[in-house]
Amino acid sequence: MTVRLFVDAAGPLMSVQDLGRPGRIDVGLSRGGAMDRTALLGAAALLGGGVRAGIEMAGMGGTFRVDAPLRFALTGAVMRASVDGQALRWNASHMLLPGQVLVIGAVRAGSYGYLVPAGAVLGRDVLGSAAAHLSAGLGGRLQAGDVVQIGAVGAGAGQVLPDRDDLGGGTLRLMPGPQTQMFSAAERARFAQTVFHRSPQANRTALPLMKDGAGFAALGGNPVSDFIAPGDVQITGDGTPVVMMAECQTVGGYPRIGTVIAADLARAAQAPVGAALRFEWVDVGRADALFVPEAQQLTALKAAVRPLVRDPRNMHDLLSYQLISGVTAGRDMEPLP
Amino acid sequence: MTLGVSRWALTGKVCVLLSLPDDTRPAENWTLSALGQDGIVVRFGDGRQAQTAAAIGFGAAVRAAELEGVVEVATALTSVLVRFDPMLVARAAVEANLRDVLVAPRVAGATQGRLWTIPACFGGESGPQLADAAALAGMSEAAARAELAGAEVSVLAIGFAPGQPYLGHLPQAWDLPRQQALTPQVPAGALVVALRQLVLFANPSPTGWRWVGRCAFRPFMAERAAPFAMRAGDRVRWALTDESTIDALGAEPDGLGGALCEVAP
Numbered sequence: 001m002t003v004r005l006f007v008d009a010a011g012p013l014m015s016v017q018d019l020g021r022p023g024r025i026d027v028g029l030s031r032g033g034a035m036d037r038t039a040l041l042g043a044a045a046l047l048g049g050g051v052r053a054g055i056e057m058a059g060m061g062g063t064f065r066v067d068a069p070l071r072f073a074l075t076g077a078v079m080r081a082s083v084d085g086q087a088l089r090w091n092a093s094h095m096l097l098p099g100q101v102l103v104i105g106a107v108r109a110g111s112y113g114y115l116v117p118a119g120a121v122l123g124r125d126v127l128g129s130a131a132a133h134l135s136a137g138l139g140g141r142l143q144a145g146d147v148v149q150i151g152a153v154g155a156g157a158g159q160v161l162p163d164r165d166d167l168g169g170g171t172l173r174l175m176p177g178p179q180t181q182m183f184s185a186a187e188r189a190r191f192a193q194t195v196f197h198r199s200p201q202a203n204r205t206a207l208p209l210m211k212d213g214a215g216f217a218a219l220g221g222n223p224v225s226d227f228i229a230p231g232d233v234q235i236t237g238d239g240t241p242v243v244m245m246a247e248c249q250t251v252g253g254y255p256r257i258g259t260v261i262a263a264d265l266a267r268a269a270q271a272p273v274g275a276a277l278r279f280e281w282v283d284v285g286r287a288d289a290l291f292v293p294e295a296q297q298l299t300a301l302k303a304a305v306r307p308l309v310r311d312p313r314n315m316h317d318l319l320s321y322q323l324i325s326g327v328t329a330g331r332d333m334e335p336l337p
Numbered sequence: 338m339t340l341g342v343s344r345w346a347l348t349g350k351v352c353v354l355l356s357l358p359d360d361t362r363p364a365e366n367w368t369l370s371a372l373g374q375d376g377i378v379v380r381f382g383d384g385r386q387a388q389t390a391a392a393i394g395f396g397a398a399v400r401a402a403e404l405e406g407v408v409e410v411a412t413a414l415t416s417v418l419v420r421f422d423p424m425l426v427a428r429a430a431v432e433a434n435l436r437d438v439l440v441a442p443r444v445a446g447a448t449q450g451r452l453w454t455i456p457a458c459f460g461g462e463s464g465p466q467l468a469d470a471a472a473l474a475g476m477s478e479a480a481a482r483a484e485l486a487g488a489e490v491s492v493l494a495i496g497f498a499p500g501q502p503y504l505g506h507l508p509q510a511w512d513l514p515r516q517q518a519l520t521p522q523v524p525a526g527a528l529v530v531a532l533r534q535l536v537l538f539a540n541p542s543p544t545g546w547r548w549v550g551r552c553a554f555r556p557f558m559a560e561r562a563a564p565f566a567m568r569a570g571d572r573v574r575w576a577l578t579d580e581s582t583i584d585a586l587g588a589e590p591d592g593l594g595g596a597l598c599e600v601a602p
Contacts, residue, residue: 137499175373225413226415227411229373229376250495
């Protein structure tokens with residue numbers, strides 16, 4: 001049975017995102033996908049089964065209804081959320097029933113929140129992915145009045161994950177890249193000693209960083225256009241560092257001082273406007289040792305999931321929980337159909 | 338007549354076989370560096386001058402070698418990106434395998450060439466900066482139109498937008514600087530020039546290059562059987578036509594703008 005998820009109100013930048021379309025750099029298409037991949041892994045841990053698409057909400061959520069029971073997870077940036085006025089725990093899975101209204105409001109910590117249905121998002125695949133790639137013109141923003149078709153959702157009890165500690169800026173580990181040597185040792189050292197702030201201009205393509213004082217510059221001008229990867233820190237013509245994000249171009253002409261390691265890209269994406277960000281150099285060997293495949297991250301997250309314990313005094317719809325889920329507080333992960 | 342025959346047959350185009358000379362010399366003057374935790378960039382030269390032939394040849398050789406753990410190979414103006422799965426293979430092993438390919442003679446026939454002939458027009462409303470560019474290139478507008486329309490170029494790289502080709506190199510006179518200010522918007526199919534290269538825009542876009550021509554060719558259409566039309570190493574020449582023909586070709590649902598593709602074995 002499919003579920004229709006009605007978007008009654010939408011924040012300014014909501015889109016369907018999954019883990020993107022890898023393997024197409026040769027034809028000029030970057031992987032794209034969720035700005036905070038950890039959030040989609042967390043949702044899969046909460047809902048059971050594998051990683052599936054969710055709705056990414058930048059800064060502000062929306063208002064949602066369904067025409068059949070929908071199990072869903074709320075992950076990533078912490079946002080105000082409620083069903084029929086009753087507050088919902090973030091980083092947890094819940095149930096939305098026909099007739100109820102889910103309201104997701106302003107962000108409280110981080111930048112990108114995720115509403116991830118337990119079932120697959122249907123009918124939006126282009127080139128093997130449902131992810132909107134806005135800069136490439138694939139898919140688009142979700143807007144009020146849109147309907148998202150969801151595949152069978154299965155049953156399951158509410159689950160919760162521990163709070164995250166990477167939603168407020170902090171230190172990003174930076175590994176050298178092909179153009180690091182175009183910057184002097186003094187310039188590279190100064191880069192790691194500088195405190196930056198996330199610019200309000202950040203988007204799914206790039207995250208510009210603000211600072212006081214002089215900008216940064218490469219030796220001897222700009223190189224020929226060369227490959228860009230998410231995490232690359234590009235130094236633009238006026239000396240501003242820009243962290244390349246999910247929808248970055250595949251090649252670019254500005255020199256890049258280094259690459260933020262994958263484990264710290266969610267921290268970069270989630271840094272709220274004005275949050276302090278610093279860089280710490282790690283050499284290539286150290287960076288490679290820090291690599292954790294997403295399958296392994298998912299296994300670790302699944303081990304961290306706990307039953308969501310509700311206070312019965314707040315459970316106005318106690319009966320519906322039992323009827324719909326048919327499951328008590330077990331931690332069993334049912335496979336996706 | 339292998340690649341793409343059925344696709345082009347749909348539009349009634351005929352593919353013919355071409356033979357290209359093969360460069361079988363091993364690559365020279367290269368460096369390996371990391372690009373993220375799962376990438377290696379092999380760069381030819383110092384990264385300040387295009388080394389497209391070396392990059393495309395090496396990219397083809399790496400693909401043909403089917404190296405263990407390698408999940409993606411892409412070529413750009415001076416370099417080849419090799420992405421690997423760190424769960425399957427360590428960086429050091431990929432680098433050792435790449436060095437073996439770098440010092441080996443190229444296998445003849447590793448690069449497959451295709452020749453596109455694309456209807457295009459230059460100047461007028463379809464290339465409002467042609468006169469401007471011609472003046473910078475030191476020639477009359479008529480001479481500039483003839484030189485651009487007659488130049489055979491190669492796809493040096495694809496990037497910036499999906500499927501979007503960087504085409505070159507044009508004669509030395511076209512080593513034009515970027516503009517100081519951006520042109521706010523050029524349409525999909527616009528041909529813009531700078532740095533001895535043309536870019537064929539896949540989507541409406543602002544540009545720092547000068548807008549000199551237009552075609553109805555869409556390098557990327559998600560719904561097309563082959564969404565990405567071109568790849569690095571393809572060659573392109575123009576069939577000079579007029580604006581009304583370009584407009585009419587733009588109505589064709591395949592988005593190929595009347596282009597003919599000839600495929601080498």
